[in-house]
Amino acid sequence: MVSLKCRSLMPVAGAEAQLAVAGLAAVLLAFLLVRQLVKQRRPPGFPPGPSPIPVIGNIFSLATEPHVFLKKQSEVHGRIFSLDLGGIMTVVLNGYDCVKECLYHQSDKFADRPSLPLFKKMTKMGGLLNCKYGKGWFEQRKLACNSFRYYGSSQKLFEKRITEECMFFVDAIDKHKGKAFNPKHLVTNAVSNITNLVIFGHRFAYDDCNFQHMIELFSENVELAVSGWALLYNAFPWIEYLPFGKHQKLFRNAAEVYDFLWKVINTYSQDRVPRVPRHYVDAYLDELEQNRGNPNSSFSFENLIYSVGELIIAGTETTTNTLRWAVLYMAMYPNIQERVHKEIDSVLSNGRPPSMEDKHRMPYVEAVLHEILRFCNIVPLGIFRATSQDATVSGYTIPKGTMVITNLYSVHFDEKYWTDPGVFSPERFLDSSGNFVRREAFLPFSLGKRHCVGEQLARMEMFLFFTTLMQRFHLHFPSGTVPTVTPKLGMTLQPKPYSICAVRRQ
Secondary structure, eight states: OHHHHHHHHHHHHHHHHHHHHHHHHHHHHHHHHHHHHHHTSOOTTOOOOOOOBTTTBTGGGGSSOHHHHHHHHHHHHOSEEEEESSSOEEEEEESHHHHHIIIIITTGGGOBOOOOHHHHHHHTTOSSTTOOTTHHHHHHHHHHHHHHIIIIITOHHHHHHHHHHHHHHHHHHHTTTTOOBOTHHHHHHHHHHHHHHHHTSOOOOTTOHHHHHHHHHHHHHHHHTTSHHHHHHHHOGGGGGSSOSHHHHHHHHHHHHHHHHHHHHHHTTTTOOTTOOSSHHHHHHHHHHHTTTOTTOOOOHHHHHHHHHHHHHHHHHHHHHHHHHHHHHHHHOHHHHHHHHHHHHHHSGGGOOOOGGGGGGOHHHHHHHHHHHHHHOSSTTOSOEEOSSOEEETTEEEOTTOEEEEEHHHHHTOTTTOSSTTSOOGGGGBOTTSOBOOOTTOOTTOOGGGSOTTHHHHHHHHHHHHHHHHHHEEEEOOTTOOOOOOEEOSSSOEEOOOOBEEEEOO
C-alpha cells in the first residue's frame, strides 16, 4: 500500500517541478525584458529620434543603405538625433557643420571607441583602430604614424616603390589584351602591396594563394561587421552561443586571419636587428622589447597582430574601392576619360611614368579623384566613435560612453556646401581658370583625433595608380553591358562586380 501511494505522488511532484521551472523562467524573462526597456529610455537632454521597436530598437532600420536612411531622418529630427540599437543608445551626426563641431571643435570628447561586444570579441578593445582613447591609443597611433611617415609617404624612395608596383599592375592588365576582365583582384593586390611594404617591407606576388585568401577574408569581414547579425550581437551578445548566424562566420574568419598574420610577422622579423627597424613590425618589436616588464605598456604580441590586421584592412579597402570606382566611372563617362587622357598626355611627355611632382600640373585629374571620393562615399559612416566625457552639442546633452555615428555621406551631400550633390561633376573642384580648389566640406578621411593614419600614403597611391593606368589604357565596358552603380553595402561602399576592357593606348 505504501509503495502504491508513493507512485501516485510522483506525477504530481514532477508537474510541480515543471511549473516551478516555468515560473522561474517567466520571472527571469520578465526581468530581462524590463531591464532591456529601461536601457532603451533616452537620458534627460538626449537628442530626439525615430521611435524604436521594443527590445530591438531601430536595428533593422540600418539593414539597407543606412547612410541614406540616416540622412533622411536628419531632415525630420535635426542634424543631430538619436537611435536605439537594441538598448545601445547612439547619437548620429549629420551635415558638415554638425560633424565639424563635434570632431574638430570638441575633438577630445569625440575620440573614444564604443565598448561594443563585437569589438571586445575581435580585438579586446586593443590594437589601433578600436583601441579606447587614452595612453594606449596614443602609444599605438604614434608608432603607426611614424611608421607610415618614415617607411612610406615622406620618402622619395618609397614613391619609386609605388611606381614599381604600378608597373606590375599595368603589366598584369596588359596580359588580358583588351579583353573583358574583373579588375577587383588586380587592384586589391596592387594596393595591398603598398601597405605590405610599410608593414612587412615586402610585397606579395599576385598569384600568392595564401595572401589572396587572407585578403578575401578581410573583405568578407568588412561586409559582415555591419550586417544585421553583427548589430544583433552587439545588442544581445548571448547569441554568440547560437551555432548559426553570420557573426559566427565573422569570428571564424578573424581567427584564420590572425593565425596567418602571426606566421607572416614571424617570417619577416627573423633577420631583424634591434633598434635598426626596416618596417612597422620591426619598430613595433623594438617598442615591445623596450617596454618589457612595464605593466602600463600597451605594446604586446596580441596588439601587434590586431594592429597589423587593422592597418591592412584600412590601407587596402578604401584605396582599392576608390580605384575600382574610378575605373567604373571613367568607362561610364567617356568625355571625362578623354579629358583625363589629354591632361596626362600634355604633362607626361614621351610616355614617362608620373611622379608626385606632376600632381600640381594635373588639376583635372585631382578634381576627378576628389569627386570620386565625394560622390562614392567609400566609408559612408566612418568607424563608430564614442564620447570620452560628457558633451553638449546644439543644446543636447550626450553622456560619456555614448556611441556616435558620423554620417560622412551627409557631409558630402550637404546642400549647404555642394550644388547639385547628386550629380557626378569633377568641375566642382575647379575654379573658373581651371585650377584645383580644395573644398571645406570634404572629409573622406574623417576629421579630428581619429582621422585616417594613412591619408598621405593613400593620396599618393590614388594619384600614381590612377595616372599610370589612364596613361596606358582606354577603358570601356564589354559590348552591350553597362554595370550598375548601386554599391555593395558594408563598412565600405564598393562597386558590385563588373567587367572592363582595358585597351592599350597608342
